[in-house]
Amino acid sequence: MENTSVSLSAQQMEKHYGGVVALSDAHLDVESGQVMALIGANGSGKSTLCKIITGVVEPDRGRLSLDGERMTFPSPQVAKDQGIAAVYQELSLIPDMTVAENIWLTHEPLTGGVLVDSKRVQEETRELLDLFSGTYSGKLEPGVPVSTLSPDERQIVEILKALSLNPRLMILDEATASLDAQQVDRLFNLIADWKEAGKAIIFVSHRMEEIMRIADCVSVLRNGETVGTSPIEETDEDELVEMMVGATQAVPRVEEAPKKLSEARTRLKVENLETRVLKGVDLEVRDGELLGIGGLQGQGQSDLLLAAFGVIPFCGRMTLAGQEVHFTHPRQAMRHRLALVPGDRAAEGLLMRRSILENLQLPSWMKYGFPLNVEKAREDANRVADTLNLVMAGLSAPVRSLSGGNAQKVVLGKWLLRDPNLLLLNDPTKGVDVGTKQEFYNLLNELRQEGTAIVLYSTDDQELLGLCDRVLVLQDGQITAELSGETLTHAELVKASLGSSQGNDV
Amino acid sequence: MNDIRLKRLALRHPYLFALLLLVVALGVNLYFQPNLFSQRVLSGNMRIFLPTMFLAAGQAIVVIAGGIDLSVGAMVSMVNAILVTLITRESTSSDIVVGLLAALGAGMAAGAFNGVCVAFLRLQPIVTTYATSFIFAGAALYILPRPGGLLPSGMTSFYRSTPLGIPLALWIAVLIGAVWVVVRRTRFARFLFSVGGEPESAYATGVPVSLMRLSTYVAAGLMASLSALTLTLNTGTGDPRIGEQMTLSSIVAVVLGGTRLSGGQGGVIGTLMGVVVLGTIRNIISFAQVPTWWETLVDALIVVGALAGPGLIRLIRGQREGT
Numbered sequence: 001m002e003n004t005s006v007s008l009s010a011q012q013m014e015k016h017y018g019g020v021v022a023l024s025d026a027h028l029d030v031e032s033g034q035v036m037a038l039i040g041a042n043g044s045g046k047s048t049l050c051k052i053i054t055g056v057v058e059p060d061r062g063r064l065s066l067d068g069e070r071m072t073f074p075s076p077q078v079a080k081d082q083g084i085a086a087v088y089q090e091l092s093l094i095p096d097m098t099v100a101e102n103i104w105l106t107h108e109p110l111t112g113g114v115l116v117d118s119k120r121v122q123e124e125t126r127e128l129l130d131l132f133s134g135t136y137s138g139k140l141e142p143g144v145p146v147s148t149l150s151p152d153e154r155q156i157v158e159i160l161k162a163l164s165l166n167p168r169l170m171i172l173d174e175a176t177a178s179l180d181a182q183q184v185d186r187l188f189n190l191i192a193d194w195k196e197a198g199k200a201i202i203f204v205s206h207r208m209e210e211i212m213r214i215a216d217c218v219s220v221l222r223n224g225e226t227v228g229t230s231p232i233e234e235t236d237e238d239e240l241v242e243m244m245v246g247a248t249q250a251v252p253r254v255e256e257a258p259k260k261l262s263e264a265r266t267r268l269k270v271e272n273l274e275t276r277v278l279k280g281v282d283l284e285v286r287d288g289e290l291l292g293i294g295g296l297q298g299q300g301q302s303d304l305l306l307a308a309f310g311v312i313p314f315c316g317r318m319t320l321a322g323q324e325v326h327f328t329h330p331r332q333a334m335r336h337r338l339a340l341v342p343g344d345r346a347a348e349g350l351l352m353r354r355s356i357l358e359n360l361q362l363p364s365w366m367k368y369g370f371p372l373n374v375e376k377a378r379e380d381a382n383r384v385a386d387t388l389n390l391v392m393a394g395l396s397a398p399v400r401s402l403s404g405g406n407a408q409k410v411v412l413g414k415w416l417l418r419d420p421n422l423l424l425l426n427d428p429t430k431g432v433d434v435g436t437k438q439e440f441y442n443l444l445n446e447l448r449q450e451g452t453a454i455v456l457y458s459t460d461d462q463e464l465l466g467l468c469d470r471v472l473v474l475q476d477g478q479i480t481a482e483l484s485g486e487t488l489t490h491a492e493l494v495k496a497s498l499g500s501s502q503g504n505d506v
Numbered sequence: 507m508n509d510i511r512l513k514r515l516a517l518r519h520p521y522l523f524a525l526l527l528l529v530v531a532l533g534v535n536l537y538f539q540p541n542l543f544s545q546r547v548l549s550g551n552m553r554i555f556l557p558t559m560f561l562a563a564g565q566a567i568v569v570i571a572g573g574i575d576l577s578v579g580a581m582v583s584m585v586n587a588i589l590v591t592l593i594t595r596e597s598t599s600s601d602i603v604v605g606l607l608a609a610l611g612a613g614m615a616a617g618a619f620n621g622v623c624v625a626f627l628r629l630q631p632i633v634t635t636y637a638t639s640f641i642f643a644g645a646a647l648y649i650l651p652r653p654g655g656l657l658p659s660g661m662t663s664f665y666r667s668t669p670l671g672i673p674l675a676l677w678i679a680v681l682i683g684a685v686w687v688v689v690r691r692t693r694f695a696r697f698l699f700s701v702g703g704e705p706e707s708a709y710a711t712g713v714p715v716s717l718m719r720l721s722t723y724v725a726a727g728l729m730a731s732l733s734a735l736t737l738t739l740n741t742g743t744g745d746p747r748i749g750e751q752m753t754l755s756s757i758v759a760v761v762l763g764g765t766r767l768s769g770g771q772g773g774v775i776g777t778l779m780g781v782v783v784l785g786t787i788r789n790i791i792s793f794a795q796v797p798t799w800w801e802t803l804v805d806a807l808i809v810v811g812a813l814a815g816p817g818l819i820r821l822i823r824g825q826r827e828g829t
Contacts, residue, residue: 092707093704094699094700094703094708096699105714106712110693115692118691214692281766
């Protein structure tokens with residue numbers, strides 16, 4: 001099997017975006033039958049390195065060799081022709097095209113060299129879908145537009161799209177992020193098959209447990225530099241995390257007991273809250289309390305936060321510090337010193353093209369008079385940037401030049417500037433690296449000590465367990481469990497999340 | 507679930523709404539003009555519709571790929587001027603061939619100019635093509651300062667012919683549709699829709715995005731040439747400002763045909779139906795003895811309505827944007 005064997009080597013890769021260094025000295029070697037895990041904190045350059053290998057991004061410097069020969073990939077098509085395929089973190093699907101059209105885009109089977117052979121496309125798409133059969137809903141069909149699929153199904157399509165190229169080298173960039181456990185298992189079985197068949201795999205993930213399970217070798221990036229590569233048997237989680245985080249020791253979670261909660265006053269009280277998803281939710285959160293919201297994804301957690309912030313219409317009673325309110329616009333909520341960190345930071349939280357200063361001050365400009373006292377605004381923004389330890393080229397740099405973790409800090413920072421007394425967080429650490437996560441945790445604890453009430457929805461169970469005073473578990477738009485004190489354990493949380501399904505009403 | 511089914515239907519058959527409009531419009535027209543489907547009236551109507559059909563088909567391709575071409579009308583004027591300058595009553599058949607080739611070449615060159623500006627210089631399509639429209643309109647006036655010229659009568663009578671009892675213009679219209687049905691099944695079409703749908707994803711997948719964009723403008727230029735040719739065959743003469751009004755018509759037809767102005771969805775079949783709907787509405791307006799300025803108002807209202815449509819539907823359904 002000579003033609004399936006492959007070896008790729010990237011040496012001394014460098015890439016700058018404007019003033020920001022994405023890669024300074026990155027290395028990666030991978031060969032047939034090997035799963036090379038690529039890990040690193042957010043903004044360490046994993047995605048950039050992957051994009052260089054697939055020809056989407058051109059490096060400023062560095063050597064790329066394939067099968068021992070020096071190569072350059074000036075466009076994605078060239079890399080593809082060499083048998084390199086990638087499953088991207090931000091999906092590369094066209095929403096309004098069908099599953100089959102997306103999977104076969106640019107390599108459609110043709111009849112007579114001109115017309116797309118739609119019968120073969122259908123058949124081969126079905127064959128590919130069968131690889132994941134049983135792990136997705138019945139909606140996933142070759143002829144369905146991708147825009148109607150759920151995130152996990154789109155991710156499956158994305159994986160199959162790369163697979164349909166029958167590549168020699170497969171890059172999986174955070175491909176498991178939106179898959180459930182069963183789908184991940186299936187993917188790992190497939191990866192094992194691919195290894196057998198002589199493919200090389202580059203596996204990028206934040207989930208340490210997955211890396212330990214699937215990788216043969218692991219390579220760690222930190223600030224654009226490869227800080228170590230080792231066979232998986234010769235390392236462990238702690239060592240890897242240490243390499244990722246570097247000199248700054250992983251800070252243990254702060255678990256100081258807050259001031260007596262029962263004496264604090266009730267900040268938010270919600271009674272019988274109903275939206276299109278929620279079916280009567282009651283909750284209470286006190287000043288200085290960190291209330292967690294858990295459960296499987298999409299059980300109404302986001303609706304709860306959005307309704308409280310006046311983004312979506314709702315029925316039910318809501319009182320803020322004893323005063324009844326019914327927000328119909330976020331502006332009203334902001335006047336009552338509420339703040340919401342939304343779930344999709346790129347679309348809902350940030351103006352990606354605008355500067356960090358503008359983003360930080362967007363909700364606060366009215367404070368700065370007319371004409372705007374920009375100097376003062378800049379000072380305040382700098383202060384909050386310091387508090388957040390924001391890594392940036394300067395306040396006037398566009399937000400899109402920031403890494404995921406730093407961008408999320410900007411979202412948080414723009415609300416901190418308004419000094420909120422109720423902070424609503426929608427999965428704030430999604431796609432944020434370990435180091436930045438720890439900074440977030442410390443910050444939340446500080447805010448809580450200062451008496452800010454916090455409602456945190458998180459998909460990370462450990463986060464809920466480690467940070468929260470109480471956790472409410474949502475299922476199908478209702479609160480099915482309230483965990484605190486002794487019942488706040490991982491086992492209880494998982495049990496409550498899965499719950500007992502009360503019949504299908506779909 | 508119902509929404510999904512609707513969406514699938516709309517994606518697969520974008521022309522369904524146009525078909526509905528077509529039936530209604532033809533019905534009303536038939537009421538005012540009982541001999542609408544007689545050979546003479548049909549032929550007359552089709553000869554008038556066909557130039558707009560070519561133009562709108564080209565516009566549809568540009569729009570599907572996420573662009574827009576506001577210069578197609580000016581291209582028609584320019585090519586019309588070239589045709590009547592190169593081809594006269596006394597032209598030999600070789601002169602005529604040279605004239606036709608020059609006409610096609612001029613349109614494609616104009617389209618390529620637009621395409622290079624948009625695809626490679628990355629200029630805004632709206633601004634670029636609006637600006638180039640003045641270049642082409644100026645060229646038309648330079649070539650043919652005032653209306654005039656006369657095509658050989660053989661050419662104009664050929665355009666009026668009715669092979670197998672069906673008007674030639676109708677045959678050609680059917681041919682445009684047939685060509686699209688074939689093109690729809692090629693890789694080119696897949697690229698077209700992907701570039702209009704999500705250009706960055708398309709690029710990351712290996713679709714030659716810039717080349718595709720360029721090709722859509724060249725196609726629009728070619729179609730503008732054919733539009734000018736049929737228009738000149740119909741009138742038999744030249745007018746350097748003849749295409750001025752046609753740009754808006756081409757966009758209206760594209761919109762009526764169910765092609766989304768933001769790209770990535772739509773087709774030529776619906777666009778052809780859109781042209782007929784638009785033409786029929788104009789017939790109705792003239793039969794109903796309404797002042798002709800209503801035509802422009804109707805055109806404009808259709809575009810505004812199409813742009814506002816999705817937003818209005820959301821507003822009525824009380825949905826939040828983005829979810």
